[in-house]
Amino acid sequence: MKVAILGCGAIGSVVAHAVRDGGVPGAELVGVVHAERDDPPGLPVLSIDAAIEQADLIVECAGQRALAELGPSIVASGTDLLVVSIGALADDALLASLRDTGPGRLHLCSGAIGGLDVLAATARMGGVSAVRIVTTKKAPTLVQRWMGEDVAQQLRTATEPVELMRGPAREITAAFPASANVAASVALAVGDWDLVEATVVADPNAPLTSHVITAEGSAGDYRFEIRNHPSAANPATSGVVPHAVLAAVGRLAAPTGAFA
Structure with a gap:
C-alpha cells in the first residue's frame, strides 16, 4: 500500500x-x-x-x-x-x-483515546443515555487565539486547575481544535454530537494529559480513564x-x- x-x-x-x-x-x-x-x-x-x-x-x-x-x-x-x-x-x-x-x-x-469500539457497540445495541468526557491538559497548551489577553495570561500563570469550558462536544471541539479531537471521536462513536458533554480543564501541575470518559446505556455503565504523556515536540498533543x-x-x- x-x-x-x-x-x-x-x-x-x-x-x-x-x-x-x-x-x-x-x-x-x-x-x-x-x-x-x-x-x-x-x-x-x-x-x-x-x-x-x-x-x-x-x-x-x-x-x-x-x-x-x-x-x-x-x-x-x-x-x-x-x-x-x-x-x-x-x-x-x-x-x-x-x-x-x-x-x-x-x-x-x-x-489519544480508546474505548470507542465499546461506545459504538453500546450505541448500536440500544443507545446511550449520557456520555461525558473531561479532558485535562497543562494550562499554557490550552491558550487559544479567540481568548482575550487577560484570559490567556491567566492560563500562562495559573497555579490551580481551572475549568475553561463545558458544553456539547461540537461546541468544545470548535473552541479547542488542537486539543478536543477526542470529544469529537466520542461523539462520532456514539453517533450523537448533542448527547456528549465535554469539559476542558487547564491544570498547570498536570504531569500527564488525561481524558476521563463515562457513559451510561442499556448495555451497561462504562468509565475509561486515559493518561498520556504529552508529545515532546508539541505539548498540545499526546505522544x-x-x-x-x-x-x-x-x-x-x-x-x-x-x-x-
Missing part, C-alpha cells in the same frame, strides 16, 4: 519516518505534503496533486483546516483518507462529503498519537489478524 502523509509536524514526521523505514509491514512511503517553508530532511516531498496520483492512502496529520480544504478532493479522486483531525468532522457538510461521496474511503484514527496512526495504517495495509 503506497502511503502519503499530509502534514509533517509532531505527528506527521514520526509517521512518515516510521513508514519510510519499513516500520509498517505492507506500507511504502511515497512522500509528504507540507506547508512549511523548509522541506523536512530525509523525506520525499510531494504536491497534493502528486500525492493523490501516487498514493493508495493519504494520512491527514495537518490539522482541521487542511482537512477541510483538501479532504474532499482526496476522496473524490478515489484515494483513501485516514483522518487524525477528527474535530473537523463536527462540520456535518464536510463529514458527508468525505464519508458519502467517494469513491475514496474515509477512515478515522482513534488518536502516543503518531503511534495510533501507525497502528491504523498497519491495519489497513495488512489487516489479517488485526482488531477491526
Whole structure:
C-alpha cells in the first residue's frame, strides 16, 4: 500500500519516518505534503496533486483546516483518507462529503483515546443515555487565539486547575481544535454530537494529559480513564498519537489478524 502523509509536524514526521523505514509491514512511503517553508530532511516531498496520483492512502496529520480544504478532493479522486483531525468532522457538510461521496474511503484514527469500539457497540445495541468526557491538559497548551489577553495570561500563570469550558462536544471541539479531537471521536462513536458533554480543564501541575470518559446505556455503565504523556515536540498533543496512526495504517495495509 503506497502511503502519503499530509502534514509533517509532531505527528506527521514520526509517521512518515516510521513508514519510510519499513516500520509498517505492507506500507511504502511515497512522500509528504507540507506547508512549511523548509522541506523536512530525509523525506520525499510531494504536491497534493502528486500525492493523490501516487498514493493508495493519504494520512491527514495537518490539522482541521487542511482537512477541510483538501479532504474532499482526496476522496473524490478515489484515494483513501485516514483522518487524525477528527474535530473537523463536527462540520456535518464536510463529514458527508468525505464519508458519502467517494469513491475514496474515509477512515478515522482513534488518536489519544480508546474505548470507542465499546461506545459504538453500546450505541448500536440500544443507545446511550449520557456520555461525558473531561479532558485535562497543562494550562499554557490550552491558550487559544479567540481568548482575550487577560484570559490567556491567566492560563500562562495559573497555579490551580481551572475549568475553561463545558458544553456539547461540537461546541468544545470548535473552541479547542488542537486539543478536543477526542470529544469529537466520542461523539462520532456514539453517533450523537448533542448527547456528549465535554469539559476542558487547564491544570498547570498536570504531569500527564488525561481524558476521563463515562457513559451510561442499556448495555451497561462504562468509565475509561486515559493518561498520556504529552508529545515532546508539541505539548498540545499526546505522544502516543503518531503511534495510533501507525497502528491504523498497519491495519489497513495488512489487516489479517488485526482488531477491526
